[in-house]
Amino acid sequence: MLELCQDIARDKTLAWLEESVAQIRWGSGGKHREPIRDGLIVAVFRHYESRAVESKPLLHDHAVVSIRARRPDAKGTWGNLSEDSILDHIVAAGTLYTFFFMEEVSARLGWAWEPREVTPGRRPVMEIAGIDQRLIGWQSTRHQQIADALPDLVADYEERQGHPPGERAAYALDCQAADQTRPPKRTVTRSLSELRDGWRRSAIRAFGACTVYRLAERVRAAAAAVWARVRPVVDIALAAVDVAAVVYVMRGAFKRRHLLAEARRHLAYALRGRPHQPGLDEQIVRTVVDDYTRPVGRWMMTADLRALYPRDTEDQTVLCPLTRNRSAARTA
Numbered sequence: 001m002l003e004l005c006q007d008i009a010r011d012k013t014l015a016w017l018e019e020s021v022a023q024i025r026w027g028s029g030g031k032h033r034e035p036i037r038d039g040l041i042v043a044v045f046r047h048y049e050s051r052a053v054e055s056k057p058l059l060h061d062h063a064v065v066s067i068r069a070r071r072p073d074a075k076g077t078w079g080n081l082s083e084d085s086i087l088d089h090i091v092a093a094g095t096l097y098t099f100f101f102m103e104e105v106s107a108r109l110g111w112a113w114e115p116r117e118v119t120p121g122r123r124p125v126m127e128i129a130g131i132d133q134r135l136i137g138w139q140s141t142r143h144q145q146i147a148d149a150l151p152d153l154v155a156d157y158e159e160r161q162g163h164p165p166g167e168r169a170a171y172a173l174d175c176q177a178a179d180q181t182r183p184p185k186r187t188v189t190r191s192l193s194e195l196r197d198g199w200r201r202s203a204i205r206a207f208g209a210c211t212v213y214r215l216a217e218r219v220r221a222a223a224a225a226v227w228a229r230v231r232p233v234v235d236i237a238l239a240a241v242d243v244a245a246v247v248y249v250m251r252g253a254f255k256r257r258h259l260l261a262e263a264r265r266h267l268a269y270a271l272r273g274r275p276h277q278p279g280l281d282e283q284i285v286r287t288v289v290d291d292y293t294r295p296v297g298r299w300m301m302t303a304d305l306r307a308l309y310p311r312d313t314e315d316q317t318v319l320c321p322l323t324r325n326r327s328a329a330r331t332a
Helices: 002-021 083-087 090-109 133-139 141-161 167-181 192-207 209-213 215-229 236-251 256-271 280-292 316-322
Strands: 023-026 032-035 042-049 057-065 068-070 078-081 113-116 125-128 293-295 301-303
Touching: 002 057, 002 083, 002 090, 023 078, 042 192, 078 083, 090 113, 090 125, 090 256, 113 215, 133 192, 141 167, 192 209, 209 215, 236 256, 236 280, 236 301, 256 280, 280 293
Parallel strands: none
Antiparallel strands: 023 032, 042 057, 068 078, 113 125, 293 301
């Protein structure tokens, strides 16, 4: 059933990239850009395990997108995708996939979701409520390897730049830590049934049969508790304020796609997997852009603090931390 949820979430996300993001380019410097015709050409490869030295379950897909696509002209001639249109929206696509996957799991299995802080100081991630934390740690060996390598990289960055890494730099350091700790690929392949048997035996040895075989029961009980206390209601106006404030504090200046990714994170937290009205993320973004931002260039915008905090703008103790120079080095 989880694989079906994965299939649906992946396909919906790829459909969004096809319909709303992908562009084909032509002309000198690719100056002409239009939506593609007849969709993307995508090859999907499914993996069931992580690359940790000791194999652990990690259901995920690799989607390889062809650069070739058809132009929206009468002949449907072929050309090249504008790859930056796809790459620029990777984070927004990732948050959309998570949102869809949560929704499918909750609808088909009756499970709920809760936020959990994985890395101190970073935004929490949404995880299935009721999963024993020991099982999460047992599965997340790669995460621990990356976490162990990260402090040295962050320290080097701070020494060079004179300030802690921002969101973009922190993501780049995470990728660097992942590359440095990546184990070699295994040359001996095993069937899915062999993998499942091995994972089950390993988990039982580590945590006992009761923890493993009563997992579904505990998850259903936790879901009932979550639904009893969390009301899955979205207030567009309040969501827009939250999204604008978070993206501004994280980035200072931003583009529409940054708001879209944050709107999807907000909905994932607010709904916890409950069904959503299609287009709700776009409604939040439109409200943010119309009511709580101002332009700072041809493509960039920033938060309109007087609209966000109409009662506080005379208080400089409120405005100063929000309008700090993010490029300046921090002093001791």
